[in-house]
Amino acid sequence: MSDKIPVTVLTGYLGAGKTTLLNRILTEPHGKKFAVIVNEFGEIGIDNDLVVGADEEVFEMNNGCICCTVRGDLIRIIEGLMKRKGKFDAIIVETTGLADPAPVAQTFFVDEDVSARARLDAVITVVDARWLKDQLKDAPEVKNQIAFADVIVLNKIDLVSADELVDVEKNIRAINAYATIHKTTHSAVSLDAVLGKNAFDLDRILDIAPEFLEDVHVHHDESVQSVAINLPGDIDPEKFMPWLNEFTQAEGPNILRCKGILSFKDEPKRFVFQGVHMILDGDLQRDWKADEVRQSKMVFIGHKLNRAVIEKAVEACRV
């Protein structure tokens, strides 16, 4: 498990500061060697020994799952990189500003050869504080990138007022309730904020930001939103798991990501799940602590999710 190469995916709309963040990561004195996969049309030079140009070739898997797209070029590049083991410790994939992060993420779950050798560490999305509001109106890609993020680097905060910044954060939270947000200028975040997050590891799933579980009425983005649910007490896995499977199969194309920490009846351990579109992964993890309130928390992020329907279905699984 642990000798799998960690992969950080760096997304963000044009001009948000992705390349600045990338160069910052590469030049910090961390003693790590990175293989960097950039899109072929990147303009700014990247200061690194091992830089690979990718053509972002997305294709559908012919497996009956319509939302199951992968990056064919990434499969080839990672296969090629793995022949040079020992030359690098981690991989960073920088996507174009217009890219949908889903195919990148799914590549690490769907392709066996890739998933045997590399693991997705986290999706980092750089957001331009100044222009986010306009971009949310005009650029659907920005919503997807925020929806997919485990970590959001909210950049260029020096260009907005304190009130505007609060607004921008609300906009982000309406789309993604669980990502960690770091507010910066010039993409200046500490490396441990963006690397080694294990955000896709069920063992290390980050707790879902609790404040947003209570406040469900931040202004809604109509096309992409988070539906967060918090149920005190236990739920019945015999009811919940079939529902979750059915729901993700039926709504897969609309669900960008989901995560949850569940309290199952008569189960001393927490059940943790997460998914990308139709791909679902879940397992029993650590014990509930004695002083911990047993409750089930989950977040679904996607398009056209019907909050009332989801709430009702989950509510019906309560013991």
Place this chain on the structure above:
Amino acid sequence: MIDASESLTQRVEPLEAGEHVIAARFIGEQPVLALAGGTVTLGMNHQRVQPHGDAAILVASSDDTMLLTGGDDGKIITTKHDGSSTVLGDEKGKWIDAVAIGTSGATAWSTGKKVVARDGKGALKEWLAPTTAQGLAFAPKGYRLAISHYNGSSLWFPNTEGKPEFREWKGSHLDVTFSQDGRFLVTSMQENTLHGWRLADGKDMRMSGYPSKTRSFSWSHDGYWLATSGADAAIIWPFKDKDGPMGKAPRECGVRHSKVSAVSFHPRALVVAIGYEDGCILLCRLTDSAELLVRPAIQNEGRVTSMGWNKTGNRMIFGTEEGAAGVLTLP
């Protein structure tokens, strides 16, 4: 089970590779290893040459006279048995995704969508595939190249102006191979299956049931059988009849609790060398499924990545992912 008396392990002489073996082949009687770090080793006493400098070798092919390698430096280089090398092409630092060798000294390579064919006299022809070219294979006769890509494969006559002939089949096609009589084209696919076309009438053949991708093909010397990797046994499809494998079940040779990662048919007999993910290598005779152990599973030496026979078939070379290698000499 394998009887110790039926073991050839004592007849394997180790070779020091030390890094991921991309190709293990014979050029004439010279055992040759192409290594991921850019080195080519020649002979049993490890003469080392660096045709790609310190760039990586990504893909390789060979025939009786040369090794053809494509690197992450964008170079396509042939190396002869004496270690001399010639640069055939330079794609300016772009990764070479596939290479192929044809008859009469023809070669081909691809990077992204760009496919280049070079005839024996050195004339270059280019074609842009609709999506990235994943695999290349020359037809056994004539100057014709098959290119596998997304949603099908294309058949290109580099010396004609006409558009390559497109054979459609939905999905991502990886490696490609022609049957020896040129009647069938077979690709391996991202979706853990093989696809075949009978070229005369375009009839589709699906060869499915693999638990993982097939990344190694080998045709028997008589051309009647195609051995494939990707399952817990070598899956061997019959191509003798006019319908090829259509409606027929494949043979399974060397069933073990490890996936087959490389296959290589003996050049003169119906015997196939089968290499596994755990490093084990067996020889399996098709006629009675008799097995001989060449190499036991060895921890931490990685899967068998490549195997090749010399022309007469009394020696076989192999290499693994973690840089183990050796030469078997048959009694």
